[in-house]
Amino acid sequence: MVAFMWLIILPLLASPAVYLIGHWGSRQNYPNAGRQAGLIALLATWVPFILAANTFSISGALTLTIGAMSLELDGLALLLAALSLGLGTLVALYSAEYMSADASQEKFYAMLVLLVAIMIGLGCATDLFNLWLWFEAMAVSSYLLVAFYREQPASLEAGVKYLVQSAVGSVFVLLGICVVLAATGTTNLSAIRATSALTPTFMAAGALFIIGFGVKAALVPMHTWLPDAHSQAPSGISAMLSGVVIEAGLIALLRALAALSGMAVSWGVLLIGFGVINLLAGNLLALRQRQVKRLLAYSSLSHVGYMLIGLGVGVYAGQAAGIEGGLFHMLTHGMMKGLAFLSAGALLWALYIRRGQHGALTIDDLNGASRRYPLMAFTLAVAVLALGGLPPLAGFMSKWLIFLAGAQTHNMFIVAVVIFAGLNSVLSLVYYAPIVNALYRKEPSNAVLAGGALPVTILIPILALTGGVILLGFWPSLLSGLVGPASQALLAALGG
Amino acid sequence: MTDTALQIIVIGVLGLVGVGLYGLLAVRNLIKVIVALQIAVKGVLLGLVAAGMASGQPNLGESLAVTVIVADTIVAVVGLALAVQVRRHVGTLDIKALSSLQR
Numbered sequence: 001m002v003a004f005m006w007l008i009i010l011p012l013l014a015s016p017a018v019y020l021i022g023h024w025g026s027r028q029n030y031p032n033a034g035r036q037a038g039l040i041a042l043l044a045t046w047v048p049f050i051l052a053a054n055t056f057s058i059s060g061a062l063t064l065t066i067g068a069m070s071l072e073l074d075g076l077a078l079l080l081a082a083l084s085l086g087l088g089t090l091v092a093l094y095s096a097e098y099m100s101a102d103a104s105q106e107k108f109y110a111m112l113v114l115l116v117a118i119m120i121g122l123g124c125a126t127d128l129f130n131l132w133l134w135f136e137a138m139a140v141s142s143y144l145l146v147a148f149y150r151e152q153p154a155s156l157e158a159g160v161k162y163l164v165q166s167a168v169g170s171v172f173v174l175l176g177i178c179v180v181l182a183a184t185g186t187t188n189l190s191a192i193r194a195t196s197a198l199t200p201t202f203m204a205a206g207a208l209f210i211i212g213f214g215v216k217a218a219l220v221p222m223h224t225w226l227p228d229a230h231s232q233a234p235s236g237i238s239a240m241l242s243g244v245v246i247e248a249g250l251i252a253l254l255r256a257l258a259a260l261s262g263m264a265v266s267w268g269v270l271l272i273g274f275g276v277i278n279l280l281a282g283n284l285l286a287l288r289q290r291q292v293k294r295l296l297a298y299s300s301l302s303h304v305g306y307m308l309i310g311l312g313v314g315v316y317a318g319q320a321a322g323i324e325g326g327l328f329h330m331l332t333h334g335m336m337k338g339l340a341f342l343s344a345g346a347l348l349w350a351l352y353i354r355r356g357q358h359g360a361l362t363i364d365d366l367n368g369a370s371r372r373y374p375l376m377a378f379t380l381a382v383a384v385l386a387l388g389g390l391p392p393l394a395g396f397m398s399k400w401l402i403f404l405a406g407a408q409t410h411n412m413f414i415v416a417v418v419i420f421a422g423l424n425s426v427l428s429l430v431y432y433a434p435i436v437n438a439l440y441r442k443e444p445s446n447a448v449l450a451g452g453a454l455p456v457t458i459l460i461p462i463l464a465l466t467g468g469v470i471l472l473g474f475w476p477s478l479l480s481g482l483v484g485p486a487s488q489a490l491l492a493a494l495g496g
Numbered sequence: 497m498t499d500t501a502l503q504i505i506v507i508g509v510l511g512l513v514g515v516g517l518y519g520l521l522a523v524r525n526l527i528k529v530i531v532a533l534q535i536a537v538k539g540v541l542l543g544l545v546a547a548g549m550a551s552g553q554p555n556l557g558e559s560l561a562v563t564v565i566v567a568d569t570i571v572a573v574v575g576l577a578l579a580v581q582v583r584r585h586v587g588t589l590d591i592k593a594l595s596s597l598q599r
Contacts, residue, residue, distance in 0.1 A: 129560050136567045143574050150581045157594045159578050164529060167571055168520065171513065171536045174564065178509070178543040185551035187560070 022106020235345020268316025512539025
């Protein structure tokens with residue numbers, strides 16, 4: 001209870017403190033103050049997180065009531081908290097050197113800590129309106145991070161697109177809340193669930209939620225902000241956006257739809273439908289990309305597709321296996337895509353940013369990078385092969401669990417979807433393989449030969465994620481302590 | 497609240513949101529884009545208050561509306577801050593001039 005309170009309050013309060021300390025430090029000729037304070041704040045948050053997780057494993061969901069607002073740390077919230085805190089800490093460490101040349105980095109760390117705090121809170125919301133409020137706060141803190149390079153017109157363009165599309169999405173969510181409030185007189189998720197007789201009204205509200213939260217979860221065709229935002233943000237933030245923020249949007253969508261549980265079968269079909277579209281659109285759009293970060297951004301679309309198929313199968317058939325597969329893919333995608341963005345970002349830093357240039361890293365720039373940067377070439381290759389679903393790596397395991405769950409339903413429609421998803425996984429290798437080919441089989445480009453050495457603070461988070469991606473491929477049960485309770489929480493919310 | 501009053505309010509909500517969304521599609525000036533967003537949100541505010549009234553929870557609807565005003569102002573401030581940076585570094589507020597990124 002106390003640990004749960006501090007899990008949310010500590011990073012929320014730390015964020016302005018990080019800014020002030022960093023600001024003071026840069027005046028005192030000590031520019032490292034901001035980054036150290038940010039890292040310490042995130043590391044300190046692990047203490048209440050571990051205590052809260054421990055209490056959760058003994059006595060189940062924790063609740064915290066502040067005035068009229070009630071927060072609940074259930075399995076789903078714990079999963080999101082673990083993902084955002086884990087990736088956030090690694091990104092803070094990674095960015096120490098990556099962002100070192102930028103002025104006002106204390107703002108960067110303050111916003112990063114705030115983003116992590118808000119995502120922990122988002123998972124715990126028990127009220128529809130409270131969910132929207134966390135969601136909006138997450139959006140605002142990520143706008144500023146996307147447009148962090150504010151002298152670059154491309155970053156500003158990405159920031160403006162992201163802001164306008166997210167704001168429209170939030171208008172739709174609010175309209176959905178209006179509909180639910182008018183029909184039920186409450187915004188509490190479990191109270192709404194108790195009045196699930198109003199089918200046509202809830203259908204309309206659910207459609208509004210899918211459009212609204214779908215913007216942040218990057219459902220095609222509401223995805224057009226994503227490739228710009230992910231490719232123009234600083235690489236650490238690309239990893240956070242792709243690895244956690246779109247997943248947080250998906251969890252918000254699931255929470256809202258689970259409240260309208262009378263329609264669970266329809267939501268399942270819709271999620272599967274969006275999953276199929278996302279898979280195909282993401283893969284086809286990624287095929288013609290030559291910029292590495294843009295390619296990875298488009299591949300996020302197809303990975304959201306896998307999550308949606310897994311979750312949709314679970315919601316449609318009311319079985320735990322599909323939901324577990326979808327949530328497990330959420331975790332592994334966070335690690336794989338985080339690793340891919342951080343590795344690509346390390347090469348981008350070594351080749352361009354270190355020299356004050358903001359060019360885009362193309363696949364041709366990677367030519368022969370294994371000669372100059374053997375470790376980065378290996379980790380980037382591991383990341384993209386895991387994303388493509390090659391067997392001994394984490395991505396294969398999570399896709400396999402989703403396909404297996406689909407096959408177990410013995411429903412011809414779902415089996416066809418699963419076969420389609422499997423074929424798409426093979427198709428995705430068509431754009432991942434050229435990256436590995438360029439890294440290992442091409443002659444080094446001039447840019448690579450002129451690149452500088454990589455500092456150890458960039459290497460540590462990348463190696464940690466590489467270890468995780470390889471380990472999870474062999475022992476997927478390592479995360480069952482997170483995935484199991486999360487799928488139970490979701491199934492219980494759906495009334496299964 | 498009578499049904500006629502509710503119907504008028506619903507038309508008002510849809511009208512404001514519609515004007516806002518149309519504005520987003522039609523205008524090219526970044527400041528006007530943010531104004532259009534604000535109009536759409538104002539429609540939603542009316543909707544929240546009406547929804548609270550219609551379901552017999554006027555306090556809830558109004559408190560939600562006040563919270564939305566605060567949250568939405570922050571979004572507008574960030575949007576205008578971005579507009580300032582766009583004017584400074586791109587030299588124009590025309591969003592067509594801003595689209596340099598490839599598809």
